Amino acid sequence: MGEIVLQATKICKSYTNGNHQLSVLENFSLSVEKNDIITIMGQSGSGKSTALNILGTLDQPDSGSLEISGTRVNNLDEMHLSEIRNRDIGFVFQFHHLLPEFSALENALVPAWISGNQEKKNDALILFETMGLLDRVDHLPSQLSGGERSRVAVIRALMNQPKILLADEPTGNLDEKNAIKLIDLLGKINRDFDQSIVLTTHNPDVAAFGHKQFKLENGFLYE
Ligand SMILES: Nc1ncnc2c1ncn2[C@@H]1O[C@H](COP(=O)(O)OP(=O)(O)OP(=O)(O)O)[C@@H](O)[C@H]1O
Numbered sequence: 001m002g003e004i005v006l007q008a009t010k011i012c013k014s015y016t017n018g019n020h021q022l023s024v025l026e027n028f029s030l031s032v033e034k035n036d037i038i039t040i041m042g043q044s045g046s047g048k049s050t051a052l053n054i055l056g057t058l059d060q061p062d063s064g065s066l067e068i069s070g071t072r073v074n075n076l077d078e079m080h081l082s083e084i085r086n087r088d089i090g091f092v093f094q095f096h097h098l099l100p101e102f103s104a105l106e107n108a109l110v111p112a113w114i115s116g117n118q119e120k121k122n123d124a125l126i127l128f129e130t131m132g133l134l135d136r137v138d139h140l141p142s143q144l145s146g147g148e149r150s151r152v153a154v155i156r157a158l159m160n161q162p163k164i165l166l167a168d169e170p171t172g173n174l175d176e177k178n179a180i181k182l183i184d185l186l187g188k189i190n191r192d193f194d195q196s197i198v199l200t201t202h203n204p205d206v207a208a209f210g211h212k213q214f215k216l217e218n219g220f221l222y223e
């Protein structure tokens with residue numbers, strides 16, 4: 001068995017609205033090994049974003065444990081959490097959250113600025129080349145196609161060379177051709193940069209890309 005980079009054990013999460021309780025995750029357990037590509041397929045509302053946000057320490061579970069690179073992160077304060085997040089986790093958000101006033105290249109450099117590294121431009125340009133976007137670095141998000149925006153979001157997530165890339169429906173807004181292109185690029189990233197990838201999708205063709213494929217349904221994760 002390979003090195004385990006992330007281990008979630010029996011994560012439970014529910015939301016309370018008034019006197020109604022909605023259980024979204026029940027005993028959600030997942031091991032991510034180095035170089036894994038894991039896909040989690042589920043319908044809208046099945047809890048994919050909730051699960052990835054918890055795996056990425058952006059949200060807290062009600063119970064269960066989460067280890068990242070062997071460190072149990074459940075009870076860490078926000079300062080230590082953000083350290084681990086910046087070092088080990090790259091996040092591709094469902095709605096990208098690219099900053100509209102900044103160019104593609106500047107958007108990619110944001111996490112590097114946050115972690116205080118000013119010398120990252122060349123790393124970014126290598127990733128833009130890998131992702132076939134070298135001629136789009138000066139475009140604003142509004143001047144990019146949906147597929148190009150998704151690729152910029154992936155580049156930004158990779159800037160700090162995280163051990164794990166968590167991608168929440170990265171192909172959700174893309175047509176089939178661009179979805180396959182993005183998936184191929186994620187495969188290349190996985191091979192070239194030894195990146196573990198966990199991605200969610202509602203598309204069976206995208207799910208099939210995982211070395212390990214799971215389904216999320218009624219709060220449970222199935223193989
Ligand atoms: N803050 C919240 N408060 C209450 N309910 C919430 C909250 N966030 C999410 N939910 C509910 O939890 C369920 C899971 O939401 P989640 O966003 O994880 O689903 P998803 O699988 O990512 O869906 P989609 O494919 O549409 O993005 C949904 O039914 C949603 O309505």
Ligand SMILES: [Mg+2]
Pocket residue numbers: 048049050094168169
């Ligand atoms: Mg979602």
